[in-house]
Amino acid sequence: MYPVADKRLLVPLSTSVTVRQTVGYAVRSALEGDGPAELHFVVAVPDDAGMSGDTRHLEEADDLLERARTWANEDADDGALSVETAVLGTDEYLFGPRDYAESFAAYADDNDVDRVVLDPEYLPGATSPMLQPLERELAAVGLAYDEAPVERPARRERLVGAESLDRFVGMFGISFAFYLLLGDPTYWFDLVTGVVVAAIVSITLSHVTFSIAPRRIESPIRTVRFALYVPLLLWEIVKANVAVALVILRPSMPIEPKLTRINARVSGGLPLLSLANSITLTPGTLTVRANDQRLVVHTLIEDAREDLFEGRLERAVRFVFYGREAAAIASPEERGDAEIIRGDEW
Amino acid sequence: MIETIRFGAIVVLVAGGLFFTLVSTVGVLRLPDVYARAHTASQADTLGAGLTLAGVALALGWQSATIYTVLLLFFVFLTNPTAAHAIARSAAETGVEPLTDEEGENR
Numbered sequence: 001m002y003p004v005a006d007k008r009l010l011v012p013l014s015t016s017v018t019v020r021q022t023v024g025y026a027v028r029s030a031l032e033g034d035g036p037a038e039l040h041f042v043v044a045v046p047d048d049a050g051m052s053g054d055t056r057h058l059e060e061a062d063d064l065l066e067r068a069r070t071w072a073n074e075d076a077d078d079g080a081l082s083v084e085t086a087v088l089g090t091d092e093y094l095f096g097p098r099d100y101a102e103s104f105a106a107y108a109d110d111n112d113v114d115r116v117v118l119d120p121e122y123l124p125g126a127t128s129p130m131l132q133p134l135e136r137e138l139a140a141v142g143l144a145y146d147e148a149p150v151e152r153p154a155r156r157e158r159l160v161g162a163e164s165l166d167r168f169v170g171m172f173g174i175s176f177a178f179y180l181l182l183g184d185p186t187y188w189f190d191l192v193t194g195v196v197v198a199a200i201v202s203i204t205l206s207h208v209t210f211s212i213a214p215r216r217i218e219s220p221i222r223t224v225r226f227a228l229y230v231p232l233l234l235w236e237i238v239k240a241n242v243a244v245a246l247v248i249l250r251p252s253m254p255i256e257p258k259l260t261r262i263n264a265r266v267s268g269g270l271p272l273l274s275l276a277n278s279i280t281l282t283p284g285t286l287t288v289r290a291n292d293q294r295l296v297v298h299t300l301i302e303d304a305r306e307d308l309f310e311g312r313l314e315r316a317v318r319f320v321f322y323g324r325e326a327a328a329i330a331s332p333e334e335r336g337d338a339e340i341i342r343g344d345e346w
Numbered sequence: 347m348i349e350t351i352r353f354g355a356i357v358v359l360v361a362g363g364l365f366f367t368l369v370s371t372v373g374v375l376r377l378p379d380v381y382a383r384a385h386t387a388s389q390a391d392t393l394g395a396g397l398t399l400a401g402v403a404l405a406l407g408w409q410s411a412t413i414y415t416v417l418l419l420f421f422v423f424l425t426n427p428t429a430a431h432a433i434a435r436s437a438a439e440t441g442v443e444p445l446t447d448e449e450g451e452n453r
Contacts, residue, residue: 280427
């Protein structure tokens with residue numbers, strides 16, 4: 001299997017159903033060789049928890065680390081095993097898989113760790129699947145990893161349970177509302193056919209539409225917040241349109257096309273899609289590449305670039321998906337997440 | 347009186363839509379490369395179609411066809427950035443170097 005020469009293992013933990021098995025596997029593979037081994041358990045606190053002074057996440061992290069330490073000591077029996085624990089992300093924004101990978105790499109460097117053991121269900125605070133992008137980013141920063149072989153008993157059960165009901169109800173509501181919007185909500189025939197069509201659509205497509213089940217409370221709140229976001233977006237579009245129109249109509253046409261890279265602090269499919277689409281929708285900024293939260297944006301004029309670096313749209317998208325507190329974030333420029341790049345370095 | 351205001355508003359909206367569509371055309375002709383042109387091409391969709399459809403909605407008044415107009419606008423706003431991004435991305439993938447202004451490289 002894996003070479004067992006390495007004795008120091010880094011094990012990122014989150015409260016998943018398989019965290020116990022991951023710890024067990026890490027202990028076994030650490031003790032496979034001879035001589036003393038070192039296990040480093042780390043809990044990465046997601047961006048919103050670390051910076052806002054909310055201590056609840058930190059307490060949870062300490063609690064999890066304490067449990068992991070006990071488990072490791074149980075499993076190690078008499079093996080020569082020392083356990084280190086740490087909480088990562090308290091002094092930096094951890095958002096997407098790349099941030100996690102970089103944070104792990106920095107920790108691995110400091111502590112001379114040579115391999116990472118990943119929990120297949122690793123999900124640190126984020127709502128989107130983490131494992132595959134994280135593996136890609138770990139490979140990119142050159143950190144060796146292997147995935148703990150675990151059994152996931154409850155997984156399939158959970159998918160046909162409450163979550164798929166939520167998906168079904170969400171999809172049914174959306175398609176029924178859309179049907180009646182096109183038809184006549186007071187005509188009985190449209191109501192009946194609407195129910196039939198919505199039922200068929202939601203049975204066949206609800207798993208395609210929602211890769212993550214909608215939340216009963218959060219999703220409607222997000223929809224309302226999105227409705228608040230639309231006027232702001234329209235206003236930004238009008239402003240940008242006028243600015244670009246003025247530049248184009250000037251005989252000298254003072255354009256300054258530049259490529260920029262923005263490390264956006266939104267993660268997951270839908271929030272990123274909203275941000276990248278909003279950026280492209282405003283003339284003057286155009287998303288050329290989107291690699292997780294790293295967006296390569298082509299900017300046409302100085303004003304548009306300043307607006308982009310100020311991150312007003314990013315803040316608005318964070319407000320829509322994460323709430324009001326999350327919207328108060330430093331601008332990409334202040335965070336050092338915005339830079340002008342040349343055409344050949346993307 | 348109200349009819350006159352409404353008529354005036356419709357004319358202003360449609361004229362605005364036409365203006366931005368014209369600007370977009372001028373931009374596509376004047377701007378240097380595919381990336382810069384993609385910016386201005388989206389103007390025809392956002393404010394060009396946007397203002398015109400707002401004028402249409404106002405002209406139709408309060409009826410179900412107005413809802414279709416708003417929906418139409420919604421879908422234009424969804425598909426426009428997707429198309430613009432697809433064009434820019436495929437240009438980047440086929441190796442089209444963006445024409446960039448390298449003097450102000452001090453930020």
